[in-house]
Amino acid sequence: MLSKLRVVWTVFYLYLKQIAIDGFIIFTVIIQPLLVALLAIYMLRDTEGFQAIYVIVGSALTGLWSGTLFFNSFNVQAERWSGCLENIVGSPTHLQTVVLGKALANITISLSSMIFSYPIAAFLFGFKLTIAHPSLFIVSLILTILALMSLGLVIAPIFSLNPGNILWVNAFEFPMYIVGGFLFPVLMLPVWTTPISYILSPYWAARALHATSSGNASLNEVFISWGLIVFLSLIYLYISSWLFRVLLQKSKEKATLGLQ
């Protein structure tokens, strides 16, 4: 267990240093959420009951999701492209453990979207930003990390199972913004999309974060969201383990580990 934790920490530390200076990552977790926040504030500021904190949390969630999607979809592929995948698979440490370290680094860097969206509303627009329930918000944020990290561990093997899968990555960014209810309630969407939202942990994370930051939901609703985040994350982790097994088995059988 300790050796696994050491691997996770080493991968986390090295990968964090590597991605912190990547231009694409800087855009995805800082510039894009900032521009989304700017646009959303101008679009929503005249609406009845407008809360700047709602926009800030929602915009930050777009950055968190984009980070989770793009970084995790390339997590295994990047090792393949750099010729390290065969070495990792050949080592006694499981590939999923290495990817876990990378997923943690991804989510850590993605969290900066929440920090950088804040000044837009506070300084540019002069909105007073207050979090209604700070302690509950922190718990929600920790559970959001769990939700996105476990989803990231599902995304990584899916986009690596077949080299063609990676071509679809762009198609998943905005749909999650919509069904995740990041910046508007999913009640606005056609009814058939609701079950899709319900099986996605980012939707429950958005509900918990919005409820605890804006203070517009009961404590009961927050607890339900937390429970569902944990429940869905456990399911995602189970699916992820299975997908990694399939990925490794398939790669070894077909000798495609190093295939570019």
Add this chain to the structure above:
Amino acid sequence: MRRLITSLRIFVSGAWLSYIALFHWTHPASYIASKIVMPIASMLFFLYLGMSATGHDTAQFYIVGNALQIVAVSAIYGVTMTVSRERNMGTLIYLIGSPANRLAIFMGRAFFNILDGLLGVVIGFIVGGFIGLDLTSANLPGLAITILISSISTCGLGLMLGSISLTALNIMFVNNTFFFLLLVFSGANLQLDKMPAWIQSISKWLPLTRSIQSARILINGAPLAEVSLLLASEFAIGLTYALAGFIFFRWFEFQARKRGTLEAF
């Protein structure tokens, strides 16, 4: 005459080959994901965000703005990458070494992306038709001209960014930033006349702003003459960006030859 025909041949063949090579577009999945699903999902996101603020009656405003914004996918990403990948793939050295007409090579990189941008907007309008776009009183020929001009002018910006990409290490950062800047400042999602002066000042210098404004007027059945000035200035802006890009391209070529840095990163 012979020189002109040669230049024309280079323009067409260069345009076609660079287009099909782009993004591995020989693979339909990449095209469907990047050119259909992503822009349509982006349109739906901003449509619902807008409607959550101003109600269902304003759906047309957001559909028209975001459908026009789809040209930016081809114009910004497509055009820029056709230029920048010449360097990444190691073909720039042969291109520069050839005696081919530089203007034909350069402008050719935008040609199929202009047509592709048109197709993207048409798809956007078709999807829009299912979610609240009403074209019954629209001036359709005028709208078609507007879409064409918007695609040309935005590709002009793409050509300029493409030239910059020849000296930039991370062009996706520039591309993504400009794509989102257009989303904010082109008026696709905001009523520019109600925005602060600094936003209006920036939007005046960008392509798409006037096309979106024109499209919204033409959708209500206005004659083309009413927006002719807007469209003329939109075209002029696109041309200015394209020429600036070409000048930068020639400057890059000159410097690269002089310093031997054609393949340096």
